[in-house]
Amino acid sequence: MEKIFTDLIEQIGEDPEREGLVKTPQRAAKAFRFLTQGYEQDIYEITNDAIFTSDANDMVVVKNIELYSLCEHHLLPFIGTCHVGYLPNGKVIGLSKIARIVDMFARRLQIQENLTRQIANAMMEILQPLGVGVVVESKHLCMMMRGVEKQNSLMKTSCMLGNFRNQPQTRSEFLHLIS
Numbered sequence: 482m483e484k485i486f487t488d489l490i491e492q493i494g495e496d497p498e499r500e501g502l503v504k505t506p507q508r509a510a511k512a513f514r515f516l517t518q519g520y521e522q523d524i525y526e527i528t529n530d531a532i533f534t535s536d537a538n539d540m541v542v543v544k545n546i547e548l549y550s551l552c553e554h555h556l557l558p559f560i561g562t563c564h565v566g567y568l569p570n571g572k573v574i575g576l577s578k579i580a581r582i583v584d585m586f587a588r589r590l591q592i593q594e595n596l597t598r599q600i601a602n603a604m605m606e607i608l609q610p611l612g613v614g615v616v617v618e619s620k621h622l623c624m625m626m627r628g629v630e631k632q633n634s635l636m637k638t639s640c641m642l643g644n645f646r647n648q649p650q651t652r653s654e655f656l657h658l659i660s
């Protein structure tokens with residue numbers, strides 16, 4: 482990856498030997514490895530068995546989980562927040578693990594729709610709840626600093642599974658709790 486960043490610097494018309502840029506390929510490669518580390522993770526590993534038996538049967542919501550991802554079309558960041566809710570079915574998950582699941586899928590090349598669905602599917606797989614709702618709201622730098630250059634547009638995506646999809650009341654409760 483370092484070689485690729487050296488080539489990129491050259492293609493831009495810059496001098497990779499210039500003092501400020503000498504270590505840039507190394508830094509950029511390290512940054513990119515971090516920003517795409519989600520490819521090396523899986524949900525069972527990151528949740529680390531923090532699934533607990535519980536007779537809780539009311540909705541659990543974690544909102545305002547900040548999210549940094551990379552748009553798969555331009556390799557530019559999109560930045561936003563994610564809200565996740567589920568209806569337990571005999572099991573609950575460690576609170577931090579929901580944010581870890583969000584990060585695992587965010588740290589890949591993504592479009593927001595797929596990211597939203599992948600988070601919801603992972604919650605279903607690991608917890609088998611009665612339902613899951615995921616809402617993501619982000620600003621895409623590819624739309625702000627280039628291209629159409631719109632600074633205030635916000636993309637909102639949602640994925641509702643199980644009761645969150647079938648029962649309007651459950652969906653409304655979730656949307657009310659995250660509003």
Ligand SMILES: Nc1nc2c(ncn2[C@@H]2O[C@H](COP(=O)(O)OP(=O)(O)OP(=O)(O)O)[C@@H](O)[C@H]2O)c(=O)[nH]1
Binds near residue numbers: 552591594624627629
């Ligand atoms: N649906 C969706 N589109 C996205 C996302 N991130 C970026 N895009 C869009 O992907 C599209 C790629 O369109 P192209 O026409 O192939 O690329 P482009 O010429 O760079 O397009 P412009 O951004 O309009 O300049 C653009 O409309 C982006 O706004 C995302 O998460 N979801």
Ligand SMILES: [Zn+2]
Binds near residue numbers: 555
């Ligand atoms: Zn983009």
